[in-house]
Amino acid sequence: MSIQSVSGGVCAARGFRAASCAAGIRYQGRTDMAMIFSTVPCTAAGTYTSNVVKAAPVLWDRELTEKGAEIRAVVVNAGIANAATGSEGLRLCEETAKAAGQALGIPAESVLLGSTGVIGPQLPLDRLAAGIQQMAGSLEASDEAAEAASRAIMTTDTVNKQEAVAFELPAADGKGMVTVRLGGMSKGSGMIHPNMCTMLAYLTTDCAVDGALLGKMLRRVVKDTFNMITVDGDTSTNDTLLVLASGLAGNAPLLEGSAAARLFEEALYTVCRKLAIRMAADGEGATRLIECRVIGADTRDHARRLARSVVGSSLVKAMVFGKDANCGRILCALGYAGVDFDPARIEVLMENDRGRICFYREGRVLDFDEEKASDIMNGDRVSFLCDMKTGPAEATAWGCDLTYDYVKINGDYRS
């Protein structure tokens, strides 16, 4: 049983259709709304931002997914975040869900919402409603529709992010295997930091799985995928990761702890990991992906903290941008991760497809070949491998370099 990449993004799984439109929420001359629709009621699960200031759609979605509502659609807009918008922002969520419910002939309580963009302004309900009307009439289950939807939710992203996989699970009728698909799209570029980000990610699957188990698997997977990326240390008000399961694949409903459930979770991990890495690589202004793999840590949680500290360091990020192997900064970032270790014991390497050098061992920065280091740093991806030499736990985090363009994008985002 293997997991294979397939096309189709959010439309890869049976039962899902997508649409997008240019509603003119804030951007001009581009699409800025997307809709995902399921032909049948779905089980659903979500994970949301840990920020105390939660955007209105986050509150809306959390309530629905936590009470186990049957979900039929997701409506997303880019341009305005509907965050810090008070009771009016919550009212606009209700109105948006109602408009979608009417346009699609489903209950408003089966509609999830997502918003990304500037914090503060109120959403223009008339344009949202017009956009919903237009999208309801143009839903399609096609690669093109999925691709267009993934473009419509972008803000400062430079590329759209989609992924889908297929795998086989035992059939519900006990006769052989059926193909199950899981796909998704995501956006996120700035205000990205562990514990969910200005990151929106929507996954769809035709797997038969109940909402509680789906939620459990999602929370496990997110710890090693979306929560392991950082662009700028700012945990946003809007982060949302949703997964909808239509059950149309015809598999025997997943049982916790079964081989089938493990395979599904691995597929979920595969899709989330790919989308997460693409978001890190597309961090605002980024020119390259930074990866930090920590091995030999005493616990998984410590490994995660150490890895995130390295990819989150402004000085490491600026160093990768400048292709300057000022590697003491990696040590420094490990040192303030809040995890105790013996600096004399650990080993740190830099590597990618261009080569590998060890630059720290036995408590000191080694002399290394500067030319080789600079060649490695010219790659699209720079990986740091930190061996803590204390235990069996490992974790990987992803980030991106800090560039002039990051400053430019964020010094003048609203104009």
Add this chain to the structure above:
Amino acid sequence: MSIQSVSGGVCAARGFRAASCAAGIRYQGRTDMAMIFSTVPCTAAGTYTSNVVKAAPVLWDRELTEKGAEIRAVVVNAGIANAATGSEGLRLCEETAKAAGQALGIPAESVLLGSTGVIGPQLPLDRLAAGIQQMAGSLEASDEAAEAASRAIMTTDTVNKQEAVAFELPAADGKGMVTVRLGGMSKGSGMIHPNMCTMLAYLTTDCAVDGALLGKMLRRVVKDTFNMITVDGDTSTNDTLLVLASGLAGNAPLLEGSAAARLFEEALYTVCRKLAIRMAADGEGATRLIECRVIGADTRDHARRLARSVVGSSLVKAMVFGKDANCGRILCALGYAGVDFDPARIEVLMENDRGRICFYREGRVLDFDEEKASDIMNGDRVSFLCDMKTGPAEATAWGCDLTYDYVKINGDYRS
């Protein structure tokens, strides 16, 4: 009894002399070593980086100050941090202290050390020793010597940082009052983040005070001064704050809890606060100081965390650089500070000597005068005032904007 600014930096207090020289450690054409010498043995106290990876001089100083050694001198170099240098780095500390002890005719164990610069390389002992020899012969108690010392310890700093104050305390002989002085110098520009930084700060006073009480006061004061500044979120390997007390003012030795002790602590706070704010304002590439004052918090610790989260946010920093009042970002940064609060209750204002606007109240970002906001943001200092409306606690944090020059300085620091 009032606290007044005076000139003289580290030489303001009786008994202290300073010197500096161009030892050619790593920089060319500038001074890069400084020495502070006391004519009498001093009580001393220090606070050091919380980074697990501690530079060799940090380990050296910590051991001496913790065992209550009598201190006579401090030797500091810029250019190389003597961090991640293993056992060889520690040996170099011993040799440096020995060289200073010999040149000054004092025990090596009465010499504290400080280093700042690149992490990794070993210090060149011969140049250090030659520099020490030269400085031992040119010690002076003068404004000029103090000023030159404060320049010699700079790395990417654009201005030197000095401060000194004078105040009166009851005389040791019971006959009236004596004047006590407390002065200091500091450096720090990048790798600066709460909990001590690539920040070196050296304070001298002629106050009579024992080392234990001095340490207690220093630890209290540092929480609201040096630990409330951030430039880039990177807590360095070298942060050191030392205070030396010669006792030559002739005051009655301070008793814990006395009015005299309170006045001394206030003077200590005044000097540390001024040096800290100057470091934040001189953050690498900074064009303006960002201040965040949190009031109405339930606890002091929560107020500190909230204030630091705002001045530490890359998005807030980039926004101040771009003079773009995208104020939702303040809310976002408060929200991920790890402190619970009710977003519907708090109020946030932006202010400085150019004006004041309230931009968040009752759970939403208000409409505000963009022209006025942009005028305020043109000031040298931009202050955010966050009223949490839950309790009596307050705290202030300082940082600086994030600019193209920060990226430039740190993308190419070694060359």
